[in-house]
Amino acid sequence: xxRKPVKPTGKLGVLVVGMNxxxxxTFIAGVMAVRKGYGVPVGSLTQMATIRIGKREExxxxxxxxxxxxxxLSNIVFGGWDIRDESAYEGAKIAEVLLDKDLxxxxxxxxxxxxxxxxxxxxxxxxxxxxxxxxxxxxAELVEQVREDIRSFKAKNGLTDLVTIWCGSTExxxxxxxxxxxxxSFEKGLAENHEDISPSxxxxxxxxxxxxxxxxxxxxxxxxMKCVHQLAEEKRLPIAGKDFKTGQTMVxxxxxxxxxxxMLGLEGWFSTNILGNRDGEVLDDPMSFKTKEESKLSxxxxxxxxxxxxxxxxxxxxxxxxxxxxxxxxxxxxxDNIDIFxxxxxxxxxxxxxxxxxxxxxxxxxxxxxxxxxxxxxxxxSGTQEWLSFYFKSPMHSENxxxxxxxxxxxxxxxxxxxxIMDEEPVNHIDEKIKMFK
Ligand SMILES: NC(=O)c1ccc[n+]([C@@H]2O[C@H](COP(=O)([O-])OP(=O)(O)OC[C@H]3O[C@@H](n4cnc5c(N)ncnc54)[C@H](O)[C@@H]3O)[C@@H](O)[C@H]2O)c1
Numbered sequence: 001x002x003r004k005p006v007k008p009t010g011k012l013g014v015l016v017v018g019m020n021x022x023x024x025x026t027f028i029a030g031v032m033a034v035r036k037g038y039g040v041p042v043g044s045l046t047q048m049a050t051i052r053i054g055k056r057e058e059x060x061x062x063x064x065x066x067x068x069x070x071x072x073l074s075n076i077v078f079g080g081w082d083i084r085d086e087s088a089y090e091g092a093k094i095a096e097v098l099l100d101k102d103l104x105x106x107x108x109x110x111x112x113x114x115x116x117x118x119x120x121x122x123x124x125x126x127x128x129x130x131x132x133x134x135x136x137x138x139x140a141e142l143v144e145q146v147r148e149d150i151r152s153f154k155a156k157n158g159l160t161d162l163v164t165i166w167c168g169s170t171e172x173x174x175x176x177x178x179x180x181x182x183x184x185s186f187e188k189g190l191a192e193n194h195e196d197i198s199p200s201x202x203x204x205x206x207x208x209x210x211x212x213x214x215x216x217x218x219x220x221x222x223x224x225m226k227c228v229h230q231l232a233e234e235k236r237l238p239i240a241g242k243d244f245k246t247g248q249t250m251v252x253x254x255x256x257x258x259x260x261x262x263m264l265g266l267e268g269w270f271s272t273n274i275l276g277n278r279d280g281e282v283l284d285d286p287m288s289f290k291t292k293e294e295s296k297l298s299x300x301x302x303x304x305x306x307x308x309x310x311x312x313x314x315x316x317x318x319x320x321x322x323x324x325x326x327x328x329x330x331x332x333x334x335x336d337n338i339d340i341f342x343x344x345x346x347x348x349x350x351x352x353x354x355x356x357x358x359x360x361x362x363x364x365x366x367x368x369x370x371x372x373x374x375x376x377x378x379x380x381x382s383g384t385q386e387w388l389s390f391y392f393k394s395p396m397h398s399e400n401x402x403x404x405x406x407x408x409x410x411x412x413x414x415x416x417x418x419x420x421i422m423d424e425e426p427v428n429h430i431d432e433k434i435k436m437f438k
Contacts, residue, residue, distance in 0.1 A: 004423055005379045007069040010160025012076050013153060014370050015212070017203050018168030019080030019115045020091025022277050022330050023217065023244070026359035027167070027366040028078050028113070029092050032106040035073040039102065043364030046070060046371050051415055053424050055432075068418055070371045071161075079153045081146075081203070082115035083130030089113075095277065097330045097359045116149045119199040124171040126285045128278075139197050140190040146206035161377065163370045164207040165215040166222065167362075169279065171198050172287035173294065180225035183234075204228060208237055213373045216241030217366065219291045224396050232383050238376040240369065240385045243292075243393040245407075246361040247354055248273060248334040249299055253407040255350065256303040259340060265312040267339040267347070269300060274325035275332035275358065284324040296320045298394060302405045332358050365391045379421060387417035 016024045033039035034047070041047040046068070050061040064070075082091070089110035092103055103110065119142045120130035136142045154162060177196045179189035186205070189197050200222040204214045208231050216222045216239075223232075223239040232239045245253065248271055259266055274280075283289045297320060306313035338350040369391055376385055389395035389403065390410035397403040404410055416426040 005069050005375065005421065008071055008075070008160065008374075008378065010075070011158060012071040012370070012374055013157060013159035013162045014076055014078050014080075015150065015153065015162060015164040015207070016078060016080035017118075017164065017166045017200070018082060019078075019113075020082040020084060020086050020088060020094075021167055021169070022095035022097050022279065022359040023362040023366065024080065024167040025088055025092035025095050025110075026097045027363040028088055029098055029103060029106060029110060030363045031073055031076060031078075031367060032109050033102060035076075036106065038105050041364060041367065043361065044367050045364075045414075046368045047073075047364075051418060052427060053419070064418065067422060068375060070375055076370075077157045077159060078113055079157070080115055081118045081149070083118040083120045083128065083132055085114070085132040087111045087114050095330065095359070097357065116153075119146060119202045121199055123195075124198045124200075125169045125282055126172070126287065127282045128169060138191055139193050139202055140187070142202050143190060143206045143209070146203055147210050150206065150210040150212060161374050162207075162210070162212040163215065163374050163377075164203065164212050165217060165366055165370055166200055166203065166220070167217050167366065168200065169282045170218045170288045170291050171200055171220045172285075173290040174198060174221050176221065176225055180221070180227050183227050183230050186225075186227040198222075201225075201228075204239075205231070208232060208235060208239075211235060211237065213238045213240075213377045215239075215366075215369045215373055217244045217362070217369075219243040219294065219394055229383060236380060236382040238373055238381050238385050239383065239396070240373060240388045241392060241394075241396050244362045244365045245391055245393045246358060246365065247332055247356040248336065249296055249393045250361070250407065251334075251336065251352060251354055252299050253303065253405050253410075255336075255338065255352075256300050257406040257408060260304055260309070260312075263309075263312065265341040265345070266300075266304065266316040267341060268317040268337075269339075270317075270319050270337045271296075271334065272321040272323065273332055273334045274323045274328050275330070276324065276326040276328040277330040277358065279358070280322065280324040280326075280328075280332075283322050289322060292322065293320055294394075296393065298403075299405050302403055330358050332356055375421070387413050390414045 034041045053060040117134045120133045179194045200220045207214045304313040334354045336352040341347050384396045395403045
């Protein structure tokens, strides 16, 4: 690092797309509660975790928030877009994640937070209807309208830095196509209303043109396209995605490395979920589910490397189901049945029943990502931020490398990058004693 980054003194604007959804309101309300002293940011590494600096015997474990020059929560200003003209308070009440006892102390602040009109088209999210939506003759004009929103949000609130984070619904499955290849082809597509350009891409394009890093919390293609990589590099902006790694996939990326590390075989992995929130309703549409399924399926294969270990992982069966079941609301239940085998191929089973709260797990991820992406931006990191793979189900990666899904490796990479940013030695876990025998 040429020069150590310093603590920012201004204000950080966080633009949330899907501002009134379950994840977004849980994230926003949580930050408001924590900074007023009403809550604890459980699950957030930037707020709660420590990082070892130097050798083990030095006993130096500062908190990450004291080690890295991140924005304080008190200097975050929220804004965003949604498809209904409701305040963040109304959104939080509809989402039914947080209880009144947690919402009441921040009711005024949440009520004052209202979304800007969305870029929305039902062709990309079949199960939703938008009533608070921008109108324009072309997608290029919509980009300009979002750019104007970003500029006025920045000016009105006297912001120094900005980050956009997608907490909006999962869009239908879109494959990378010619229109996504170059900046020129994408701009032509915008002007011609190309059908492979979805609303999330319009927000991302507008954000980058306004020098704003973009985080993709859903499995949508959005910033995982060549034209966006080019634009991000050209403008020296960080991008990150895809799909927050929360419940079942987080568990998968712990269990699968365990099997591989101990050279245990896998015969089948059946994962099913019930959830009853709006996300569950959107994912009930087969085209949106396809986007999610792609994101969830690749995880195990990439960790187990069947080509390297055919005797253990060649033919395993992997199935992922998501069932919309309204009574559960945001309290998802995810079951995993894992058929494994050990010594001389003797079969064994693992059963997991994770009764999680989706948005409670996603909110701290959103917070860490906005703070770390802003840091990345200030120190000149650009393009895909692979060191943030820890937070994603389907981490974006360079073309010439395989993605890293293993949560433990992702965690080491995350913390070593933090050390590198602050000019500290990476921790390599080599036993110092072995050097005596050399
Ligand atoms: N909750 C989790 O643990 C988790 C984990 C990983 C990914 N995700 C993803 O995060 C996203 C949000 O999940 P959620 O549970 O909050 O869903 P949600 O349905 O409660 O919220 C989505 C919000 O996005 C809004 N929206 C949809 N399209 C929009 C557009 N074009 N512009 C502006 N707003 C738009 C909706 O009106 C809604 O308020 C989903 O894509 C989901 O798959 C969630």
